[in-house]
Amino acid sequence: MNEPAKTLSYAAFRDPDRDRTTKPLWFWNTDLDHMTEEGVREIVRKSYTESGYSGFGILPYWQDGYLSDRYFALYEAALDEGAKLGMHFSLYDEDGFPSYTAGGLFAKAYPALTAKRLDMVESSEVQNGRIVLPLPQGTFLGAVLFCPATGERINVSDRVVAADPAARGSGVARGSGAALDVAVSGEGWKAMAFVCVSEGSIGMDYLSKEAVRGFIDLTYEAYYKRFRKYFDNGTITTAFYDEPSFWPAMGKTAYGVQGARMWTEDFNEAFA
Numbered sequence: 001m002n003e004p005a006k007t008l009s010y011a012a013f014r015d016p017d018r019d020r021t022t023k024p025l026w027f028w029n030t031d032l033d034h035m036t037e038e039g040v041r042e043i044v045r046k047s048y049t050e051s052g053y054s055g056f057g058i059l060p061y062w063q064d065g066y067l068s069d070r071y072f073a074l075y076e077a078a079l080d081e082g083a084k085l086g087m088h089f090s091l092y093d094e095d096g097f098p099s100y101t102a103g104g105l106f107a108k109a110y111p112a113l114t115a116k117r118l119d120m121v122e123s124s125e126v127q128n129g130r131i132v133l134p135l136p137q138g139t140f141l142g143a144v145l146f147c148p149a150t151g152e153r154i155n156v157s158d159r160v161v162a163a164d165p166a167a168r169g170s171g172v173a174r175g176s177g178a179a180l181d182v183a184v185s186g187e188g189w190k191a192m193a194f195v196c197v198s199e200g201s202i203g204m205d206y207l208s209k210e211a212v213r214g215f216i217d218l219t220y221e222a223y224y225k226r227f228r229k230y231f232d233n234g235t236i237t238t239a240f241y242d243e244p245s246f247w248p249a250m251g252k253t254a255y256g257v258q259g260a261r262m263w264t265e266d267f268n269e270a271f272a
Contacts (some may be wrong), residue, residue: 021054022090023088026078029061032070037077044081055088059097059238066095066103067218072226079227083235091239093219098243100203102218107202109218113211115199118263124190131191133180135160138197139265143180147186154184156182196265207264 028035044265049139067069082089096105100115107114118141123133133143141194145154159182171191180193205211220239 007165019129021089021212023055023090024053024058026056026058027061028058028063028074032063032068032074035074037182038073040074040077042083044078044087045085047087048087054131055082055090055237057090057092059092059146060095060103063103067222069103076227079230079235082116083230083233087235088237089230089235090222091201091223092235093239093241095216098203099215099241100201100206100244102204102215104202105218106204107214109266110204110214112119113205113208113214115201115203115205116196116207116263116265117199118261119195119197120192121195122190122192126184126189129185130142130183131189133191133193135178135180135193136195136197138195141196141268142179142196143182143191145189145194146192148190157162164252172215196267199262205264207262208266229258 042054047056056078058075060066060071063071079089088110093099094101101107102109116138119136119138121133121136123131125131130143140157140160141158142155143160145156146152159180162182180191182191186201204215223236224231227236
């Protein structure tokens with residue numbers, strides 16, 4: 001049963017409880033080498049006593065030393081001073097934005113788990129009764145012969161071979177050097193193949209459970225290992241992330257590939 005809404009008085013709006021006062025984003029856009037722990041503590045104290053803030057969401061802004069020992073020392077100074085005053089903090093999970101790269105650490109730790117897209121390659125060029133369609137490097141997902149005039153489709157996913165004729169018959173090829181090789185009869189056919197390829201970015205594959213787990217380990221778990229007492233004592237109360245994007249914007253994926261769609265390698269198995 002829903003509880004009745006509480007009436008908000010003008011007095012409570014004008015002079016809210018301390019915990020309902022402003023908790024701004026605090027952009028750390030000064031080089032870490034130019035920041036001091038005492039300087040951080042002073043900002044926290046004055047924000048409480050002079051501005052009436054009840055907490056912060058610290059947002060590191062393209063810091064070279066993101067998640068370094070120096071970074072965590074400064075961060076703990078803010079948490080420790082804020083805890084003395086009963087302030088609350090919201091944990092942000094990235095260096096800059098969007099939540100995607102863990103400040104450049106993700107691609108270094110998990111290069112195979114960076115963002116992917118779905119590429120479609122096609123050819124209608126027939127030579128000696130066959131269409132041979134080279135495939136980009138990536139994970140092959142499927143292929144069809146398609147006749148636009150009739151709408152007929154034939155699944156030819158089993159016709160992927162190694163480009164080297166000597167290697168043909170050795171199994172379905174993956175990666176560079178593979179090609180779709182299919183016999184055609186009649187006119188108007190084209191071969192279409194679908195390959196999941198690297199987006200070429202340094203950010204995580206949002207659609208991969210393994211990639212997201214890696215991002216969590218690099219970021220949230222790193223904070224928790226360092227600052228567990230501030231989670232336990234209620235100083236860190238929430239967390240937030242920024243701008244994960246899955247859709248093509250102006251015909252591009254979020255990170256710039258024309259006409260593509262963000263994808264992941266195990267969609268065939270997941271949605272079979």
